[in-house]
Amino acid sequence: MLRTAMRVFAEEGPEVSLSRIAQRAGVGAGTVYRHFPTKEILIEAVLAKHVEGLVSAADRWTAQATPGDALFGFLLEAIETSAGRRHFCDLLPTGQGWPLAVLTAAARRFNEALERLLRDAQEAGAVRADIRTDDLTALTVGGMALRSAHRDRARGTRLVRLLLDGLRPPCRRRDYWGGHPRHRRHEILHASRSVP
Amino acid sequence: MLRTAMRVFAEEGPEVSLSRIAQRAGVGAGTVYRHFPTKEILIEAVLAKHVEGLVSAADRWTAQATPGDALFGFLLEAIETSAGRRHFCDLLPTGQGWPLAVLTAAARRFNEALERLLRDAQEAGAVRADIRTDDLTALTVGGMALRSAHRDRARGTRLVRLLLDGLRPPCRRRDYWGGHPRHRRHEILHASRSVP
Amino acid sequence: MLRTAMRVFAEEGPEVSLSRIAQRAGVGAGTVYRHFPTKEILIEAVLAKHVEGLVSAADRWTAQATPGDALFGFLLEAIETSAGRRHFCDLLPTGQGWPLAVLTAAARRFNEALERLLRDAQEAGAVRADIRTDDLTALTVGGMALRSAHRDRARGTRLVRLLLDGLRPPCRRRDYWGGHPRHRRHEILHASRSVP
Amino acid sequence: MLRTAMRVFAEEGPEVSLSRIAQRAGVGAGTVYRHFPTKEILIEAVLAKHVEGLVSAADRWTAQATPGDALFGFLLEAIETSAGRRHFCDLLPTGQGWPLAVLTAAARRFNEALERLLRDAQEAGAVRADIRTDDLTALTVGGMALRSAHRDRARGTRLVRLLLDGLRPPCRRRDYWGGHPRHRRHEILHASRSVP
DNA sequence: CATGAATGAGCCTTCATTCAT
DNA sequence: GATGAATGAAGGCTCATTCAT
Structure with a gap:
């Protein structure tokens, strides 16, 4: 059943309902609960x-x-x-x-x-x-x-x-990032703020 | 209101209820629906x-x-x-x-x-x-x-x-990855499969 | 087992689950059902x-x-x-x-x-x-x-x-209750009705 | 709605389901919840x-x-x-x-x-x-x-x-209870214990 | 005959959505 | 056009009951 749960979670995301998991595991909802109380x-x-x-x-x-x-x-x-x-x-x-x-x-x-x-x-x-x-x-x-x-x-x-x-x-790679002159750094900040 | 929605989503995650958003936007739930039917x-x-x-x-x-x-x-x-x-x-x-x-x-x-x-x-x-x-x-x-x-x-x-x-x-960097001898590749695959 | 059931009911109230009773009786749930079908x-x-x-x-x-x-x-x-x-x-x-x-x-x-x-x-x-x-x-x-x-x-x-x-x-005790004059009886009824 | 709830509780006991109450009040289940969160x-x-x-x-x-x-x-x-x-x-x-x-x-x-x-x-x-x-x-x-x-x-x-x-x-009523002779008191206790 | 895993209906609660005001 | 009460379908969880072992 853990196997099935892993598969279902991987396939359908972590928000699948327990009943869906139970369904795909071919068991009743309560059965899942018996093994995993929550x-x-x-x-x-x-x-x-x-x-x-x-x-x-x-x-x-x-x-x-x-x-x-x-x-x-x-x-x-x-x-x-x-x-x-x-x-x-x-x-x-x-x-x-x-x-x-x-x-x-x-x-x-x-x-x-x-x-x-x-x-x-x-x-x-x-x-x-x-x-x-x-x-x-x-x-x-x-x-x-x-x-x-x-x-x-x-x-x-x-x-x-x-x-x-x-x-x-x-x-021997120069640092591409540190060298930004001041004004460009400012632009980055400005830009950041401008993106909603 | 879109502004508010963006802020609320960013702050409280994508699972906030619409009423919460409406509340924080200071409008009624219905008003949100007038603008965004879903x-x-x-x-x-x-x-x-x-x-x-x-x-x-x-x-x-x-x-x-x-x-x-x-x-x-x-x-x-x-x-x-x-x-x-x-x-x-x-x-x-x-x-x-x-x-x-x-x-x-x-x-x-x-x-x-x-x-x-x-x-x-x-x-x-x-x-x-x-x-x-x-x-x-x-x-x-x-x-x-x-x-x-x-x-x-x-x-x-x-x-x-x-x-x-x-x-x-x-x-002038050699390809660190392509060089894996055959048997090690096999190990990777094997390992991959063995991880549940 | 009946003994245990009585004790458990007295201690934990009439809403204990049958499995709890079975547990405290040291038997399986099914065994309880063998003796008491419901x-x-x-x-x-x-x-x-x-x-x-x-x-x-x-x-x-x-x-x-x-x-x-x-x-x-x-x-x-x-x-x-x-x-x-x-x-x-x-x-x-x-x-x-x-x-x-x-x-x-x-x-x-x-x-x-x-x-x-x-x-x-x-x-x-x-x-x-x-x-x-x-x-x-x-x-x-x-x-x-x-x-x-x-x-x-x-x-x-x-x-x-x-x-x-x-x-x-x-x-030689007089009837304390029968003697209520009519209007007071009415008050009692009225009051009763007024309590929600 | 409080009225209805009082009546239903009085009539069907404190264990009625909320849906039953909602039903008898003629409203949806969620409506009850809106007024009484629990x-x-x-x-x-x-x-x-x-x-x-x-x-x-x-x-x-x-x-x-x-x-x-x-x-x-x-x-x-x-x-x-x-x-x-x-x-x-x-x-x-x-x-x-x-x-x-x-x-x-x-x-x-x-x-x-x-x-x-x-x-x-x-x-x-x-x-x-x-x-x-x-x-x-x-x-x-x-x-x-x-x-x-x-x-x-x-x-x-x-x-x-x-x-x-x-x-x-x-x-001028004597105490009917205090006068029990010792051995009878013992009987009461004994009896009490004997009742399961 | 005992066991306890499995079942599934039902409960409380939440929430997207609708609609009378 | 805005409001928020009402709705009802799920979801998580519990538990009386059944049944294969």
Whole structure:
């Protein structure tokens, strides 16, 4: 049933009614409730399961690849397998507001795994030194959104790679952004305000 | 009233009830319905307004900066001003499922502006040649998600810049991704499947 | 199991779910249903058991005390042991709406016992002659309510005794109520109607 | 609508569904909700209204009758007009567990009125000196139950009067209860325990 | 014969939408 | 044209009842 719930959530968004889920699982509404006393708990169970899968993936990558490849491989895999799960986007950065213990535990393990991967990759010189774990989290979320936003799977993946490449140590690249002269910065601010 | 609706949506999420909006606008519920016969139509109007703002911004950047700066400046501004508007994320890539003509029109104008900016930047050599307009759309969505995912505004913006830098022409960088030997690719797929 | 049901009903009110009862009885929900095909039937069984206890008590008092003491002792005991059982209050007066035969039988036996006690007490001159069996029933219900309504157990019991004393033959007491002059009676009616 | 709710509650008990009430009021379910955001709030409103009526009645009796008549008249009236309202029985003694301020306020005013009536009646010598306000409350509840338990209105009222007469100063009556010899008391206890 | 998972009707509550004033 | 009370269809949740194991 958890399987079905995951599928239905992924396909129809986190706002499907429990009865719809029950229907697609081929059971009565009360049955879902027997296993997950609350809709929120069901969502959390789904998320926790997914996060657990990611933690396993992190471990697998750690064991089977060089530090750099491990980090990049894992991030790409996490993004690819999580794309389209709006819950997940909402969950990852905060890890808060979710009462279920199992979920916060899973989120913690996820962050620890991410931290290990990042540290190793940085020590191996495969990743810029100024990146932090929560940057990776945000990047993952962004990657997921980006990935889901592209109609074309292959191109989406290519873009995600481009995105991740931003983590690699820079190659004699000037800072395109810091150099904006004062007046242009002002324009940005002005523009920002002008957009309703 | 549209103003109020935009503010309320931004502040309280896209799930506020219409009565709440009416309340905050200081009018009766019926009055909102006089202007926007459906909640969906109201949402679309809000989105369309926002998109119009972005189109104006695109025009402004086109007029006031070099092609490269214009594209990057515009994308950054679009991301910064749109961050947190979940509707927007859902809207941009597909442009579908939204019945209102005014919105598809706005979306089209937005895409045209984006296309112009991209073409100019590419002709100026400021952006990789293999980028397409829908890549930019996806990138924008990803940037918005990334941006919202970071608790720390400043770091969030820095990451968005990293993300956008991926568009710039590569500096003699080997392709980190294509080189994966066959068996590792297989592992990725395998892993992907194993994540629930 | 009937024991457990009685305890649970007394402790948690008549609205406990059957699963709760099954749980506290240490059996499966289905097992409860094997013995009591319906929740209502279970409730009736509980009530019948309680009524049976009261009938035994009536017999005991009949055998062991003078007619007057027997009636008063029994009524007090019935009230004290029944206080707080809302079902019981609902049941006693009507005896209706309860399909189960065993219950109406028990109620009949209870009324017969009460009738015997009353007749004997009246013949002994210990109780007013104008009291009828259904008065006693009503009085019992009132006593139970009164008894449950008092926070203070001891005072509650004292009040119940006051209540029961009303049954004893009057001591040259004028009728406080009959003497109301006509216009005041009208006021009472008027007032009654005016209370919503 | 409050009227209808009061009637329906009185007729069908406090457990009627809101939809039933709406149905009998001839309105949609949502309409009830508009006026009473919660079922509990509706119940409280009904109760408060009734209690207010009783407070007015208390004032009327105070103004129009001698202290003794006022107390007895009021109690009789309160019992007669409240009979059958199970809510009311549950409310009166505790006054707690009801979140709505308006209700606790009404309950407080009711108790104050009762206290005044009692004090005056006691000073006039029309009521035993050892009666306290909470005795009256309990007595009222008991009277209501008693009153509802009798099929025959007239006899019910007569019994209630008997009940209330217990409040009047005793006429050289021995204490029928205190004199029980020890062994009989033991029997009562034994009996109590023996009733399941 | 016991078990407890499954069922589904029903309850309270919410809210988009309509319409008399 | 504006108002906000009324509507009624869902949604989440509970629980008496059934039935395969």
